[in-house]
Amino acid sequence: MTALLSPLLEQLATKFRQVSRYDYCFPYNIERAILHSFPISIVKLSKPSVQDIQEWLKARGLTIVPIGTPDRPLFGCTVIYRNRGFFFVDGLLDEAEQRFTLAHELAHYLRDYDYLRELAIQKLGPKILEVLDDERVPEDDERVFAILEGVRLNVYTHLMERGNDGSMVDDITNQAEADADYLALELIAPYESVLQYADVKPHTLERKLLGERLRPVLIYTFDLPNSIANQYATRLANFFGRRPSVKEWLGI
């Protein structure tokens, strides 16, 4: 692995910081950043499930395509159409879990909607918005250009499918969820800031020690949920930790 994040996720994180005028104050107020910078409403429900969200939308006369998956409890959910929509989050979660959940939903919006939409506009021109917003079907030349430019016009994504045992149903969903987690962390706990707060330079501290140094920083400075902080600390330590010398490894 040559980089902690893929080029796309780095690009999305950079764009987010520009758009949101990132203030590098931690714990990061992602809720405020979302409201100020994106056309999305945040809705807090009590222990929502898939069905609760469908009923919430139905109660307001909002018809969406059927979510079509078995009911299950959620930390959060994203529903976006024509570049407007809702981030649902369990309002009974503690602040840390709500923060990470909102960051995860924002990561989906940035990766699985906004980026694809911007790419289509960049490659095919602003008129393609009429297609992306379901006002008309694409013309033949638009279909051809889309294929040639590697742009998806049936752009948007239903990532809520799960197997009966709750597992991801395909690689696309699996990768999207993994990327959403990685990007979410970069939005609320950028790795460079984490290392700075831990007062550590890359590749100077042995991995185990680095992980032990990072863990409390992630929990107390960046206010990540404990389990997320543990895993992120391990990941950062694996990437930025110094490998033991042969002597250290042999214990001599």
Place this chain on the structure above:
Amino acid sequence: MSNQEMMTRMAYRASSNPDYIAYLFELYSSAEKTEWSAIARQLGLDEIRLARVALSRRPRQETFDEDIERIAEYVEVDVTELLSILRHAEALEVFRANSNRTGKRWLMAARDKEDENESDI
């Protein structure tokens, strides 16, 4: 009729005009089954200042930030609270206007409540 009554009446009249924030307040109010007085409390405003916000033109997409800042300065309202209402109302507006469309250009995604040990970061 007092100044306050006149402004309140004007704000309610403007609520049928999509060019004004009053329209979004009314959308929010009817969807969430909440009175305008509750909106005023949420925004920390009295009736006259609420009416002033309501009678402001909707922020334009291309100058959204500047328009919001201008309204917030004019009335001294918390921008984040105002945005929470406006974003909500705009999402309702777009979803309702397109409820008959059968297109598939949606994003739907979720963070499942799973065993925390199963997360893979």
